[in-house]
Amino acid sequence: MVDQMSAFVSLENVSHAYAGAGSALAVEGLSLDVAEGEFAAVVGPSGCGKSTLMKLATGLQFPQTGTVTVAGERVSHPVKIAGMAFQAPTLLPWRTTLDNLLLPLEIVEPYRREMRRRKGEFAARANNLLGSVGLRDQGGKFPWELSGGMQQRASLCRALIHEPKLLMLDEPFGALDAFTREELWCVIRDLHASRKITVVLVTHDLREAVFLADRIFVMSSRPGRVIVERRVELSRPRDLEVTFTKEFQDIVHELRAHIVKARQ
């Protein structure tokens, strides 16, 4: 258990329903804590409110009851220290990849004010970031000239360009083929290791969760809450080979059993 003081992201007994969705709760009595620098994964049956969790933690929605705290502050406005990436890369087709990466800097302060003056510096930073995910010298290309996996890498870079302290990933590799997905697991693993960033990964891929996370939260079906919390003790840095070990498989099996139960 992470104690309350050191929790970076903390949801406490949160219930939430969307306006216009009747009174059906998306999440109910949801509590979880993620420590600073920790890699947390949230898994669960579809429709368990995983995406609601994303919105709550980034300040796009505010809970009806309970509290959400990020970096010691109660969330009452959008959380600008968070970066987000989704299943769809949602890059803007009229901008080059490099200009897509710079988009967040045109929005978020203090970069927004300094955009004109420090454009060169920002572009260099974006190029560095592209290099770190294996897209060196691809910044001048338009998104549609990149493969699906490359687009998703660029989307990750866009989420990281303003050097967020928290990275929220909502099934970021769901649309990719198995080999590309495993490649990107390693990209995320290395980004997390090198940047000491806190990551919350929402996924339905249990192998992905076990390979990447320090701790996995299993959610119940709707209304969602955490039913199991599982620490993954596999040593870091993890190699893809670890996914073929018995220890790894056992954790996946265990999680799978929980989810099967949650679906009933």
Add this chain to the structure above:
Amino acid sequence: MTLTRTNLLIKASPWLFTIGLFVFWEAVVRIFKIPTFFLPPPSLIAQAFVEFAGPIARNSWITLETTLIGFALAVGFGLLLGLVVGWSRAIYAGLYPLMIGFNAIPKVALVPILVLWFGIGFIPAVLTAFLISFFPIVVNVATGLATIEPELEDVLKALGASKLDIMRKVGIPRTLPYFFGSLKVAITLAFVGSVISESVASNYGIGNLMLQAQAQFQVPLIFAGLVALAVEGIAMYAVMAMLEKRMTGWAQRSGFGQG
């Protein structure tokens, strides 16, 4: 070698088909001895073109002018209303039935009212062209704004982006292909509007020229008016298509909006 020949054929094809249509028309009229006051052959229409070159040119110019002014108004107003409608769900919900109702009214039915307000002539024709052509622009602009990916909106909102930021950075650029696409439809409709009004309530323009030709039973001249309208319509459509290609080439290259 064969590839370039096929390309050449495709390039020449529109001309071949157009010429073919006129040849076929001429042949049908001659073979079946159709009276020229019923359906004049293209050769006779061409003669009428030469004979009445002055009036046709003058009235074509007036029709073109009327259409373009009405169209320009439609672009300005359509863009503005489209942005307003696409901006907010509430405005969208409120205005949508009104716009559908307005669009359902045949615009020719508005001409008498316009004449009542502005008298016969230029202004009702411009306004009819405007009224008939702004609708597709509004709908397209609003669609472009309303179909922003919700995930992208989330990404930007979490960064503290205002509605205006999202519109400037994402909404308006992604609306441009829809907007330029709608111009092709709108310019064609604008011609319909101006000609309708000219033939009902004006002393100028191709619409009026055709009406007078009809009264004097100059059938080839009526058809010459039609051809003049077709040429203007094609030319303006081509201009809009070129504009679309120039302004939003990225959309065509990326397959935007087709998925």
